[in-house]
Amino acid sequence: MLYLYSPDQQDVYLRLLKDALPDWPIACWPEEADAEKVRFAVVWSPPKDFFARFPKLQAIFVLAAGVDALLRRGDVPQDVAIVRLTDAGMAQQMTEYCLYGLLHYQRQMDIYLQQQKAAQWIQQPARLADSLRVTVLGLGQLGTHVAHDLKRLGYRVSGWSRRPREIDGIACAHGEAGLRALLPETDVLFSVLPATPETRHLLDAKRLDLLPKDSAIINAGRGSLIDQNALLACLDKDRLRFALLDVFVEEPLPENHPFWRHPRIILTPHVAADTVPEEAARQIAASLRTLAEGGAAGSLAGFVDRARGY
Numbered sequence: 352m353l354y355l356y357s358p359d360q361q362d363v364y365l366r367l368l369k370d371a372l373p374d375w376p377i378a379c380w381p382e383e384a385d386a387e388k389v390r391f392a393v394v395w396s397p398p399k400d401f402f403a404r405f406p407k408l409q410a411i412f413v414l415a416a417g418v419d420a421l422l423r424r425g426d427v428p429q430d431v432a433i434v435r436l437t438d439a440g441m442a443q444q445m446t447e448y449c450l451y452g453l454l455h456y457q458r459q460m461d462i463y464l465q466q467q468k469a470a471q472w473i474q475q476p477a478r479l480a481d482s483l484r485v486t487v488l489g490l491g492q493l494g495t496h497v498a499h500d501l502k503r504l505g506y507r508v509s510g511w512s513r514r515p516r517e518i519d520g521i522a523c524a525h526g527e528a529g530l531r532a533l534l535p536e537t538d539v540l541f542s543v544l545p546a547t548p549e550t551r552h553l554l555d556a557k558r559l560d561l562l563p564k565d566s567a568i569i570n571a572g573r574g575s576l577i578d579q580n581a582l583l584a585c586l587d588k589d590r591l592r593f594a595l596l597d598v599f600v601e602e603p604l605p606e607n608h609p610f611w612r613h614p615r616i617i618l619t620p621h622v623a624a625d626t627v628p629e630e631a632a633r634q635i636a637a638s639l640r641t642l643a644e645g646g647a648a649g650s651l652a653g654f655v656d657r658a659r660g661y
């Protein structure tokens with residue numbers, strides 16, 4: 352049996368999963384199910400005691416690409432596989448989000464907005480795409496898609512990942528030395544890194560200082576990537592032109608947080624790439640069929656390696 356917990360979109364997911372898996376018994380929150388029969392769960396942010404009620408659980412499908420919040424809870428038994436979404440309609444949205452920030456930078460909208468406030472008619476020199484160096488942090492499902500799209504549009508694209516990667520047309524780097532070499536060669540830094548202990552405060556004061564003056568940051572991965580005070584200091588010193596931020600250490604961002612009113616910060620409420628229910632349900636149903644046919648959870652594209660943290 353499959354148990355669904357997604358209160359905000361319960362009806363949508365229930366219908367999609369039932370359509371995709373007509374022979375499967377599916378129960379959903381807050382329905383009481385025969386707990387012994389529940390082998391799989393599809394969840395978005397379930398309550399703390401949720402997993403403990405299903406002693407025969409084999410796999411949890413998370414309705415998201417990032418699993419940091421689930422791993423942080425520490426209540427998923429070690430023998431239960433965690434499977435996340437891979438792309439599922441999010442990659443295209445990530446490109447759009449990145450492109451929005453990139454064009455804001457390239458077409459100097461931050462500068463023109465300032466000029467408008469002062470009624471200044473000053474034409475800034477044009478910047479062509481092939482003169483703009485974009486670095487994509489995270490070359491997984493989302494980052495690779497974004498990097499390819501930007502390359503196709505003529506930008507000079509580099510990427511950074513944990514392990515060495517080779518991607519046609521993208522200058523790939525990895526590890527600390529790779530990052531240190533890339534940052535000074537970056538006009539726009541775009542991150543879709545997951546939140547792990549290793550990526551926490553990856554962009555600290557020292558690394559932010561490696562970015563060239565007047566560069567910009569777009570963060571659509573997780574908020575923990577950036578040391579917030581270091582970012583504010585960088586922006587206040589005019590080292591960075593702006594930061595476009597979609598993700599934050601605390602969400603919703605507290606009302607009194609300095610990011611809200613900072614003139615060089617543009618922020619959005621974690622909307623860079625939304626889960627597309629149709630795609631998510633299709634992907635989860637395919638994975639469930641694989642498991643039902645005896646396939647190993649470890650072979651699924653979205654299988655989460657807990658030791659790695661993503």
Ligand code: NAP
Pocket residue numbers: 416417418436437438441488489490491492493494511512513514515516526543544545546547549550571572573597598621622623624625661
């Ligand atoms: P993914 O396929 O697992 O890719 C993660 C990438 O990050 C991989 O390239 C990985 O390197 C790299 N990475 C992880 N730890 C690293 C480290 N310590 N140093 C360098 N590189 C590291 O994940 P995805 O599907 O692309 O999603 C990425 C993240 O985007 C999610 O975890 C989530 O936090 C975020 N997200 C945000 C939104 C939003 O709306 N804001 C929406 C969806 C997802 P390797 O290739 O070497 O493994």
Ligand code: GLV
Pocket residue numbers: 414415416417418624626
């Ligand atoms: C959204 O942030 C996700 O991880 O899917």
